[in-house]
Amino acid sequence: MNKVKQISEAIVQLKWDEIAALTNEALEAEVPALEILNQGLVPGMSVVGTKFRNGEIFLPEVLLSARTMKTALEILTPILSQQDTPSMGRVAIGTVKGDIHDIGKNIVVSMLEGNGFEVMDLGIDVDTERFVEVVRDNNLQILGLSALLTSTMPMIEETIKALEKAGLGQKVQVIVGGAPVTQAYADQIGADGYGADAVAAVEKARDLIAT
Amino acid sequence: METRLSSTTKEVLISDKEPTILIGERINPSGKQKLVAALQAGNLELVRKEALAQVQAGADILDVNVGAAGVDEVTLLPQAVQAVTDVVDVPLCLDSSNPAALESALKVYHGKPLINSVTGEEHRLVKVLPLVKKYKTAVIGLTMDDEGIPNNPERRAAIAHKIVERAEASGIPREDIIIDCLSLSIGADNEAGLVTIETIGKVKAELGVNLTLGASNISFGLPDRNLLNSAFLVTAIIAGVNCPIVDVAKARPIILAADLILGRDKHARRYIEAYRQR
Numbered sequence: 256m257n258k259v260k261q262i263s264e265a266i267v268q269l270k271w272d273e274i275a276a277l278t279n280e281a282l283e284a285e286v287p288a289l290e291i292l293n294q295g296l297v298p299g300m301s302v303v304g305t306k307f308r309n310g311e312i313f314l315p316e317v318l319l320s321a322r323t324m325k326t327a328l329e330i331l332t333p334i335l336s337q338q339d340t341p342s343m344g345r346v347a348i349g350t351v352k353g354d355i356h357d358i359g360k361n362i363v364v365s366m367l368e369g370n371g372f373e374v375m376d377l378g379i380d381v382d383t384e385r386f387v388e389v390v391r392d393n394n395l396q397i398l399g400l401s402a403l404l405t406s407t408m409p410m411i412e413e414t415i416k417a418l419e420k421a422g423l424g425q426k427v428q429v430i431v432g433g434a435p436v437t438q439a440y441a442d443q444i445g446a447d448g449y450g451a452d453a454v455a456a457v458e459k460a461r462d463l464i465a466t
Numbered sequence: 467m468e469t470r471l472s473s474t475t476k477e478v479l480i481s482d483k484e485p486t487i488l489i490g491e492r493i494n495p496s497g498k499q500k501l502v503a504a505l506q507a508g509n510l511e512l513v514r515k516e517a518l519a520q521v522q523a524g525a526d527i528l529d530v531n532v533g534a535a536g537v538d539e540v541t542l543l544p545q546a547v548q549a550v551t552d553v554v555d556v557p558l559c560l561d562s563s564n565p566a567a568l569e570s571a572l573k574v575y576h577g578k579p580l581i582n583s584v585t586g587e588e589h590r591l592v593k594v595l596p597l598v599k600k601y602k603t604a605v606i607g608l609t610m611d612d613e614g615i616p617n618n619p620e621r622r623a624a625i626a627h628k629i630v631e632r633a634e635a636s637g638i639p640r641e642d643i644i645i646d647c648l649s650l651s652i653g654a655d656n657e658a659g660l661v662t663i664e665t666i667g668k669v670k671a672e673l674g675v676n677l678t679l680g681a682s683n684i685s686f687g688l689p690d691r692n693l694l695n696s697a698f699l700v701t702a703i704i705a706g707v708n709c710p711i712v713d714v715a716k717a718r719p720i721i722l723a724a725d726l727i728l729g730r731d732k733h734a735r736r737y738i739e740a741y742r743q744r
Contacts, residue, residue, distance in 0.1 A: 313653065313687055313688050313689055314651070314653035314687025314688065315652075315653050315654075315687070315688070317687075318653075318654065353589075355587065355611075355613070355614045355615075356614070356615075357614055357615075358650055358651065358654055361654070362654055380612070404533070404563045405533030405534055405535065405537070405539070405564075406533065406562075407563075408535060434496050434497065435496060435533065435535060436535075437499075437535065439535075440535045440536075443535075
């Protein structure tokens, strides 16, 4: 099996303790870092996403695969940045004002990082003004907004309105999620995307950046 | 510690000496698309159906939550309380993060309900505790505060202390505070179950209060959820939980087994009766 294929397999098989050695071997064999990323890691994560969707693998395994990917990325990133290769995308994410739940949001952060996104985690109970500021001051492609409570979910809409009011509606694409959030709600408030779970959120981020 | 809750016709006693009290969780639209759609249309037929089914399955108390996008809880929560009391006579647990909705439901409730919930968050303490006092209810206190949910038992138990102190300072007796030590997904964090169980032990030993637990979060993202929920429930009951919030039809058999093991089911009457009814 060639090195790149082995790396892809290592992601799918959750070989988090072997991935560093495999990545280094591939680099020593002069496989380009970008090829390791695009033909090894990314297809591996895509298989993981499909298996999760089909109920063949479960959350701890998905998180472990993300950790495996992250280990490889930590080796590749310094090389890729020398070559001026852009990241998958830049994302800021936070739980909206009044809401202090972060588990779901943290899972999404792990999955985004594991998939090669640069992530600014703004934490919990994030002021609307802070989201606006972060979008204004950073070159982001995606803003992720999370809420777990029906009583805080309206703050997602408030945040989207505040972005529009600040003239930043076109500067970033907004993905929303959290237990009470649905696709219908996302459409109604004018969000660009909805993530039903962490894997879906990553896929949505990838799709939105590609279009 | 004895917590007494009531409806017009029924009283429920929560105490370590008594069998475990089951709070039915199913009137809650979170993750239930059909119920969301019904509530958005103001249709309470499904709520009545769930109420009846849960009480038939052995629920002692019913949680009533109507929070969903596009639902005005202030109007709908009292209507749902009314709908539930039309078909069953158990005490209710009024569940909303909106204090105005809680108050509008409290106004139509007859008896002593449980409020779900207050937390250690300042804005919740300030808004919810006065309702508990004014309407002489009991209240569930969630061990989370303005910083979130601590991932160690000491800090989580400290929030329980804070809630009890604040409640007692505003004239609410300790027996009317029921603490939920919160279960989070083991799927996302290996230690999640252990932290909860250790917190339960600490809160029980240090404060002596009655304890609830919304247990099913524990298995989020994992296969065979009912197996894991069952094992966790038994562990939690041994540690001190005595009124968990559960899917009653699924959880009751294992809870009856736990009660029997813990000497809370004289002559195994409840355990055997449930077996015969299956």
